Amino acid sequence: MRKTGLSPFILACMVFGFTFLYAPIIMLIIFSFNASRLVTVWAGFSTKWYGELMHDEQILGAAYLSFQIATINAFLSVIIGTMAAFALVRFGRFYGRSLMIQSISSRLVLPDVILGLSILLLFVSLQGLIGWPERRGMMTIIIAHVTFSSAYVAIVVQSRLAGLDRSFEEAAFDLGAGPFTVFRTVTLPMIAPSLIAGWLLAFILSFDDLVIASFASGPSATTLPMVIFSKVRLGINPEVNALATIIVVAVAIGVVLAGSLLQRQAATRGDGKP
Amino acid sequence: MNWKIGTGFAALAMVGMFAATAQAEDKVLNIYNWSDYIAEDTVAKFEAETGIKVRYDVYDGNETMEAKLMAGNSGYDIVVPTAFPFLDREIKAGVFQKLDKSKIPNLKNLDPELMKRVSAADPGNEHAVIWMWGTTGIGYNADAVAKRIPDAPTNSYDLVFKPENAAKLKDCGITFLDSPTDIMPIVLNYLGLDPLSSDPADLKKAEVLMMSIRPYVKYFNSSQYINDLANGDVCVSVGWSGDVFQAQARASEAANGVNIQYSIPKEGTMIWFDNVAIPKDAPHPENATKWINFILKPEIAGANSDYVAYANPVPASKEFMSEEVKDNPEIYPSEEVMAKLFAVPTKEASYTRLETRAWTTIRTGQ
Numbered sequence: 281m282r283k284t285g286l287s288p289f290i291l292a293c294m295v296f297g298f299t300f301l302y303a304p305i306i307m308l309i310i311f312s313f314n315a316s317r318l319v320t321v322w323a324g325f326s327t328k329w330y331g332e333l334m335h336d337e338q339i340l341g342a343a344y345l346s347f348q349i350a351t352i353n354a355f356l357s358v359i360i361g362t363m364a365a366f367a368l369v370r371f372g373r374f375y376g377r378s379l380m381i382q383s384i385s386s387r388l389v390l391p392d393v394i395l396g397l398s399i400l401l402l403f404v405s406l407q408g409l410i411g412w413p414e415r416r417g418m419m420t421i422i423i424a425h426v427t428f429s430s431a432y433v434a435i436v437v438q439s440r441l442a443g444l445d446r447s448f449e450e451a452a453f454d455l456g457a458g459p460f461t462v463f464r465t466v467t468l469p470m471i472a473p474s475l476i477a478g479w480l481l482a483f484i485l486s487f488d489d490l491v492i493a494s495f496a497s498g499p500s501a502t503t504l505p506m507v508i509f510s511k512v513r514l515g516i517n518p519e520v521n522a523l524a525t526i527i528v529v530a531v532a533i534g535v536v537l538a539g540s541l542l543q544r545q546a547a548t549r550g551d552g553k554p
Numbered sequence: 555m556n557w558k559i560g561t562g563f564a565a566l567a568m569v570g571m572f573a574a575t576a577q578a579e580d581k582v583l584n585i586y587n588w589s590d591y592i593a594e595d596t597v598a599k600f601e602a603e604t605g606i607k608v609r610y611d612v613y614d615g616n617e618t619m620e621a622k623l624m625a626g627n628s629g630y631d632i633v634v635p636t637a638f639p640f641l642d643r644e645i646k647a648g649v650f651q652k653l654d655k656s657k658i659p660n661l662k663n664l665d666p667e668l669m670k671r672v673s674a675a676d677p678g679n680e681h682a683v684i685w686m687w688g689t690t691g692i693g694y695n696a697d698a699v700a701k702r703i704p705d706a707p708t709n710s711y712d713l714v715f716k717p718e719n720a721a722k723l724k725d726c727g728i729t730f731l732d733s734p735t736d737i738m739p740i741v742l743n744y745l746g747l748d749p750l751s752s753d754p755a756d757l758k759k760a761e762v763l764m765m766s767i768r769p770y771v772k773y774f775n776s777s778q779y780i781n782d783l784a785n786g787d788v789c790v791s792v793g794w795s796g797d798v799f800q801a802q803a804r805a806s807e808a809a810n811g812v813n814i815q816y817s818i819p820k821e822g823t824m825i826w827f828d829n830v831a832i833p834k835d836a837p838h839p840e841n842a843t844k845w846i847n848f849i850l851k852p853e854i855a856g857a858n859s860d861y862v863a864y865a866n867p868v869p870a871s872k873e874f875m876s877e878e879v880k881d882n883p884e885i886y887p888s889e890e891v892m893a894k895l896f897a898v899p900t901k902e903a904s905y906t907r908l909e910t911r912a913w914t915t916i917r918t919g920q
Contacts, residue, residue: 316804316807316808317803317804317807317808323807323808323809323810338589338610338612397621397625400621400622400625401625404625404626404627407627408627415629415837416629490614494613494614494618495618495621495622497611498628498629499584499586499609499611499629499630500584500609500611501611502611502612506611506612506613506614507589507612509614509615510588510589510612510613510614511589511590511612512614512777513588513589513590513591513777514588514589514590514591514796514800514862515590515780515800515804
């Protein structure tokens with residue numbers, strides 16, 4: 281029997297990999313406790329930036345707006361993206377299928393600037409033609425984000441659906457279940473991991489998007505990335521690090537909770553994945 | 555079930571009422587500017603004085619703002635474009651409305667000399683007033699430069715444009731703004747040519763000079779140098795005045811022993827202006843007019859300059875500033891230096907293309 285210890289080479293790879301992934305995040309967290317206004321020069325320990333952050337309505341407001349947009353975007357993208365994936369995998373060779381594939385992949389490869397600008401022009405001409413949207417803001421940013429994140433969701437769900445064994449569903453049909461019951465009790469649980477992955481992907485894409493949101497936004501809708509980039513001109517301070525630290529910690533807690541939840545589920549089912 | 559329908563109608567009616575009042579009152583002003591480019595309490599003071607609610611949005615660059623302005627119906631009432639090339643071409647494209655000068659009595663507070671300079675972008679100053687202005691100059695780490703070049707000509711572009719000086723500074727780092735329209739006119743001026751020239755032969759001479767010092771340049775970037783100067787990672791940056799002051803402030807706050815200075819070179823250099831203007835399709839032009847009148851009050855303009863450390867166009871505001879700002883010759887240069895500063899209107903497209911190509915050559919060093 282082979283010993284399960286790690287060879288020095290594997291260990292070195294692992295250390296390198298983890299450093300590569302985590303060093304920037306750790307630096308960011310360390311500098312959020314910096315006493316200096318300079319983001320890159322250490323001048324002693326302090327929590328004052330967390331205090332300032334709590335009073336900075338601009339940043340907090342923007343963070344809240346970004347969070348709302350990302351959440352709504354994630355749900356809408358999962359719904360629309362899943363429907364698109366179903367159409368592509370299950371509907372055979374329907375009329376306009378290749379057009380649909382192209383429209384999905386084009387949103388993946390189009391540079392943000394082009395997508396953002398075309399969306400802006402679309403909104404402006406719509407406003408001229410039918411008077412909607414009356415003014416751009418949170419709603420238009422969500423629409424713009426769903427436009428591209430639903431494409432990512434569609435790709436993720438599609439690959440899961442394509443690899444799915446249809447005999448489970450056929451068995452359910454044979455036993456007299458209606459299409460909705462089959463979808464709810466058989467298909468949905470089987471593609472759930474890809475839905476979660478798609479949801480998270482859509483959330484992240486929206487949360488850190490600067491370019492498309494800049495074009496699609498209007499008065500009183502400034503998202504977090506827009507505020508941070510705008511601060512570059514007159515100086516970023518460790519407040520931004522403090523906010524990032526809070527986000528990292530929140531995400532870490534979320535990941536750990538989700539992980540243990542999934543593990544427990546797998547354990548009670550006893551089989552792991554279908 | 556009736557009450558449900560009833561509340562539904564009531565809610566609808568209320569929504570309708572709010573919509574109606576919003577239209578009648580119109581006590582809102584949408585401002586689009588850089589973040590932190592204003593004193594912290596200016597907006598609150600304006601709201602208290604006029605009862606107008608300000609919605610303050612920020613952008614990351616003139617380009618983003620311009621795209622929205624050009625597309626139309628941006629929803630903003632006040633925007634702050636840089637004079638050259640942005641305000642210049644935006645006015646030519648007709649995206650701004652003329653100021654109602656009869657409603658802005660504080661226009662009399664403006665410095666006529668400065669307004670004359672910006673009129674190259676805005677003929678007759680009909681569309682915009684200056685928000686802040688500054689220069690492009692040399693930011694340098696005084697100790698590091700003195701160590702390498704005793705009696706360094708820090709008040710002259712000789713410091714970076716003479717290859718023998720640049721070579722000595724190579725190991726500690728020279729940086730330039732990554733913008734041909736900001737750097738090339740300065741090079742032309744340094745060579746004794748007209749910075750406004752659009753002669754390809756002049757451009758070639760400027761390119762040759764830049765290539766001669768290219769091996770000693772660490773990078774071309776328009777924002778990174780702020781932190782790098784403050785940290786002592788680079789020695790000399792040709793950059794915007796406000797950025798260098800920021801580096802200075804950060805270094806002294808960090809107490810890291812880095813002594814950053816700014817100088818307006820004696821050969822003369824570029825002056826830049828950020829301007830306040832009202833888009834043609836602004837939903838609240840009257841409130842915007844009130845805002846412009848408000849920011850031209852000496853005490854308000856003074857407080858803003860004090861906070862951001864940029865010069866404003868209202869001379870009477872100096873008495874409301876701290877001495878570090880108003881007596882700083884690098885923020886408010888002397889008459890003599892002012893006479894040597896130049897603004898460069900947008901050059902013709904064929905020249906700009908050549909300039910961009912030359913800049914690519916310089917950047918890549920090939």
